[in-house]
Amino acid sequence: MFDFIARRLIAIIPVLAVVAIFVFLMLRLTPGDPAAVIAGDNATSDQIAMIREKLGLDLPIWQQFAIWIGNMLHGNLGESFFFKKTVVELIEQRLEPTLALSICTLVISVFTAVPLGVLAAYRQGSWVDRVVMGISVLGFSMPTFVIGYILIYIFAIDLGWLPVQGYVRIGVDFWQFLERMILPSITLAIVYIALLARITRASILEVLNEDYIRTARAKGLSTRVVLMRHALRNAAVPILTVIGIGIALLIGGAVVTESVYGLPGLGRLTVEAVLSRDFPTIQAVILMFSVVYVVINLLIDISYTLFDPRIRY
Amino acid sequence: MSATLPDAIVDSAAIAAATSRRRSVWALAIRNPSVIFGGVILLLMLLIAILAPYLGTVDPTRIDPAMRNKKPDTVLTYRLDDGTPAHRTAIMGTDSLGRDVYSRVIYGTRVSLTVGISVAIIAVALGLVIGLVAGYVRWADGIIMRIMDGLMAIPPILLAIALVSIWRAGLVTVIFAIVVPEVPRVVRLVRSVVLTVREEPYVEGAISVGTPTITLMWRHILPNTVAPLIVQATFTAAAAIIIEAILSFLGIGIPPETPSWGNIMAEGRTLFRVFPHNIMYPGIFLAFAVLAINIMGDGLRDTLDPKMSKKV
Numbered sequence: 001m002f003d004f005i006a007r008r009l010i011a012i013i014p015v016l017a018v019v020a021i022f023v024f025l026m027l028r029l030t031p032g033d034p035a036a037v038i039a040g041d042n043a044t045s046d047q048i049a050m051i052r053e054k055l056g057l058d059l060p061i062w063q064q065f066a067i068w069i070g071n072m073l074h075g076n077l078g079e080s081f082f083f084k085k086t087v088v089e090l091i092e093q094r095l096e097p098t099l100a101l102s103i104c105t106l107v108i109s110v111f112t113a114v115p116l117g118v119l120a121a122y123r124q125g126s127w128v129d130r131v132v133m134g135i136s137v138l139g140f141s142m143p144t145f146v147i148g149y150i151l152i153y154i155f156a157i158d159l160g161w162l163p164v165q166g167y168v169r170i171g172v173d174f175w176q177f178l179e180r181m182i183l184p185s186i187t188l189a190i191v192y193i194a195l196l197a198r199i200t201r202a203s204i205l206e207v208l209n210e211d212y213i214r215t216a217r218a219k220g221l222s223t224r225v226v227l228m229r230h231a232l233r234n235a236a237v238p239i240l241t242v243i244g245i246g247i248a249l250l251i252g253g254a255v256v257t258e259s260v261y262g263l264p265g266l267g268r269l270t271v272e273a274v275l276s277r278d279f280p281t282i283q284a285v286i287l288m289f290s291v292v293y294v295v296i297n298l299l300i301d302i303s304y305t306l307f308d309p310r311i312r313y
Numbered sequence: 314m315s316a317t318l319p320d321a322i323v324d325s326a327a328i329a330a331a332t333s334r335r336r337s338v339w340a341l342a343i344r345n346p347s348v349i350f351g352g353v354i355l356l357l358m359l360l361i362a363i364l365a366p367y368l369g370t371v372d373p374t375r376i377d378p379a380m381r382n383k384k385p386d387t388v389l390t391y392r393l394d395d396g397t398p399a400h401r402t403a404i405m406g407t408d409s410l411g412r413d414v415y416s417r418v419i420y421g422t423r424v425s426l427t428v429g430i431s432v433a434i435i436a437v438a439l440g441l442v443i444g445l446v447a448g449y450v451r452w453a454d455g456i457i458m459r460i461m462d463g464l465m466a467i468p469p470i471l472l473a474i475a476l477v478s479i480w481r482a483g484l485v486t487v488i489f490a491i492v493v494p495e496v497p498r499v500v501r502l503v504r505s506v507v508l509t510v511r512e513e514p515y516v517e518g519a520i521s522v523g524t525p526t527i528t529l530m531w532r533h534i535l536p537n538t539v540a541p542l543i544v545q546a547t548f549t550a551a552a553a554i555i556i557e558a559i560l561s562f563l564g565i566g567i568p569p570e571t572p573s574w575g576n577i578m579a580e581g582r583t584l585f586r587v588f589p590h591n592i593m594y595p596g597i598f599l600a601f602a603v604l605a606i607n608i609m610g611d612g613l614r615d616t617l618d619p620k621m622s623k624k625v
Contacts (some may be wrong), residue, residue, distance in 0.1 A: 018463020023475075030479050072514070137611065141604035143555050143560055145578065146596035153589055250468030270471070271563050274478045286475050290467045298349055 008301055014295050019290045021070070024028055024065055024284045032277070035037045038279055047081075055194040072287065078280035087284040091267065096267035097167050098254055100177070104185035105250060106243075109192040114239065116193070117200025118227055124205060132197055139194030148187040148260035155183060165262040166263045184261045184271070188253045199242040203235035210234070237304055251289050319497055320434035342616040352608025358602055362422040370416035371401070373572040383407040383591050385414075403456060406590045408580050417572035418594050424573035425554045428488055432553035433546040440499020441538065445530060447500060448507025458504070469494035473556055477565050487566050489554045506538045540617040547610035551603045558599050568617045574599045 027034045033051040036043065052058065056067045060198075071078070120132035125294035156164040162183055169177040207213065208231055214227045256265035266285060273281035317463025339381030343349055353562075361368065385406040405414035447457040462474065476490035510516055516533050522534075561575025569576050572596035 012460045015462045017465050018460055021346070024474060137607055138604065139387050140553070141607045142600050143558055143596070143603070145559070146592075146600055149578075149585060149589070149592045149596065152585070153593075157586055157589075199593075220399055248468040251468040253475070254560075255470060258564070259563055270474060271565065274474055274565050277478065279478075282475060282478055286467060286471050289471055293468060294466050307398065 005302055006299055015122070015294060016291065017043045019287065019294075020069055021065070023287045024068055026283060026286075027279050029114050038078075038081065040276070040278065043081065050280070051154045077284040077287075080273075080278050080281045082276045082278035083281070087280050088283060089268065090286065091284065094264060094266045096169060097263040098267060099257065100170065100181060100182055100262065100266065101188065101254055101257065104181050105188040105192060105253075108185055108189040109196055113193040113196030114200050114232070117197040118204055118232060120197065120201040121126060121204035121208065121231075122223070126278070129201075132201070136194040139190045142190065142258045144187060144191060145260050147190050148257060149185055149313060151183050151278055152260075154223070166262075167261075167263045167265075180261075184257050184263060185261070188250065188257045191249055191253060195242060195246055196239065197250070200235065200239050204231050204240040207231045207234045214243070240300050240303065245295040247296050251293065314387060317411065323357065330515045339617075342613055345612040347608050347612025347615070349480075349612075351605040351607070351612065354601060354605035355609065357428060358422055358605070359613045362418060362426050365419050368419055370419050371413050373412065373416040374409040374570050377407070381407065381410065384588065386584065389417035392463060405594045406588065408591050409578070412572075413489040414577065414591060414594060417577050418574070418598055420469050421574045421577060421595060422598065424484070424567065424571060425599070427484070428491070428557040429554040429602075429606070431488050432491045433550040434497060435488070436495040436553075437499055437542055437546050439492065441503050441542065442498040443496065443533070444538075445507060447535075448504040448511070449526070449530070454504075457500070462499050465497045467494070468558060470550070470556060473560060474563075474565060477560060482560075482566055482568060484567055484571070486568050486577025487557055487560060488553075490560075491556045495549050496551065499542070499545055499549075502541055503538055506541065507534055510534055510537050513602050519622075544610060544614045547606055547613060551606040554599070554603055554606070 027037060030037055033048070035048045035057055038051055038055075040046050040054050056064050059067075075088065078089070079086050079088055083090055116132050120129040148158070152164055155162050163180055167180055170177045204227075213226060213230055216230050221230075251267075254265065255270055257263070258265045258267040259271055266289075269281065270285045272278075273285065340442070368576060383406050387406060388402050405418060407413055408417070442463075443457060447454045447461075472494040473490040477486060480486040480490065502535055510533060513533075516529065520530055557566060557573065558575035558578070561569075561573050562579045564579055566575055567573050569579065577595040578592045581588065585592055
């Protein structure tokens with residue numbers, strides 16, 4: 001087991017190295033002097049000279065990379081000249097909405113998609129199955145921002161049940177926070193539900209043909225117990241894998257959803273940084289999201305043993 | 314007829330069966346209801362894109378300050394070049410610069426289909442070449458696959474955003490920014506086909522009689538990649554159309570005056586509460602296009618690539 005974790009940890013090093021090299025090269029691939037690009041349009045020549053020295057831009061490129069990666073590993077993600085803050089401060093400020101949105105979305109998705117998928121598989125070929133699969137294709141094809149605006153139009157403008165846009169910090173007023181999380185998380189959850197319902201149905205269908213399911217039925221266990229304890233548990237590994245892969249979708253979707261609902265999160269920060277060509281922030285956000293994505297998938301890999309004791313490493 | 318059949322007959326029968334099976338798979342794909350449904354909608358969209366100037370549209374970039382923010386079905390009065398007044402019904406209204414939303418949506422079909430088709434073709438072509446090299450050249454495999462793993466570790470939309478921020482926005486840069494995140498998926502697919510096929514007895518046989526590598530790839534490896542690649546290409550096209558719309562919607566894609574569905578929606582964002590039509594009409598077109606491609610892709614996968622269809 002520990003052997004396996006160690007091996008998986010070593011395996012992510014080259015992946016993260018490629019990501020780091022790409023993020024590092026981003027700035028060098030941009031036309032123009034990197035120091036001037038970082039400093040932005042309103043920088044003085046002193047500022048540019050200072051940045052050049054700090055990043056060691058006169059040194060050979062591999063030494064620059066060493067300095068840069070050293071800074072990143074020490075948690076020094078650079079300084080945003082556009083926002084006039086360190087990138088770490090910026091990220092801390094913008095973390096809460098994104099984290100809240102992701103968690104709400106995951107919870108909604110899993111608790112909707114998994115039961116739907118199980119139901120569709122159990123009633124394979126029936127109208128329930130067709131409806132679930134139809135919704136799944138539809139959900140996968142509807143762009144997040146289109147869903148977002150449809151929901152805003154119906155629930156916020158037409159019915160007036162929920163606020164249109166904006167964000168209230170969780171510490172300020174919990175109920176208002178929750179109220180403003182409902183539409184964004186449902187918006188973002190729809191793609192995820194489509195994906196998860198599909199994979200849940202497929203994995204359960206595969207498991208339902210197994211002998212032990214027939215045995216469980218023959219013992220006289222109720223359908224619910226057979227589905228939940230025997231089928232779902234054995235289908236958990238592919239479902240978990242897809243939840244992990246789907247994190248990429250979730251991160252991409254957060255960028256869009258935050259823009260639609262005006263949430264001041266990391267996704268919105270990414271867009272603002274691109275619009276103002278604030279490269280230190282773009283680099284840091286991409287690096288951070290990629291690390292999060294890789295680490296979550298690593299944790300999921302490790303968690304397989306919990307769900308399926310047959311898997312031994 | 315107690316004697317065994319002569320070898321030649323057996324062989325030709327087997328070959329005939331094999332070719333007819335291959336042909337029948339394609340025939341089956343074309344007759345699949347999902348493929349027909351998606352295909353018909355796509356064909357319609359393609360016609361709309363080609364015939365855009367003849368569908369009662371006006372110049373989609375023409376700004377008319379007097380005609381700003383008109384609701385759908387408003388009758389617009391304007392002057393022709395010779396000064397005579399004329400009327401036109403703006404069936405989808407106008408945007409905040411007075412541009413005709415209907416014309417912009419119709420012309421937007423061109424942008425979206427161009428992006429979808431180009432990204433699918435370029436990503437598959439690049440992925441095919443890189444995948445063949447990775448599957449065939451042992452020493453390159455490790456390096457190539459590590460790079461692909463690294464690229465796949467960056468969420469696709471973020472990678473596209475990063476590339477757009479480097480290259481500055483334009484139709485071509487947006488296409489390539491969407492191609493890069495899609496290539497690793499194609500590479501993995503091609504590589505896995507190469508690795509499976511090269512273990513097959515008939516390929517080993519071909520190698521042992523001295524078939525040159527190029528011929529081997531052309532005759533034995535490539536044909537096996539066609540079906541999965543066609544399926545992959547349809548899903549890539551759908552993803553590309555969505556990502557282009559997202560980039561434009563966020564204001565970092567194709568320049569805003571270009572009529573693309575994402576741009577029309579981006580323009581309509583500020584006044585969405587009062588004039589939802591700016592977002593709804595392009596949204597409907599976008600959803601339909603992507604839905605059609607996805608449904609067609611599902612149908613193609615079921616018929617062409619049954620192994621995959623069992624998985625998902």
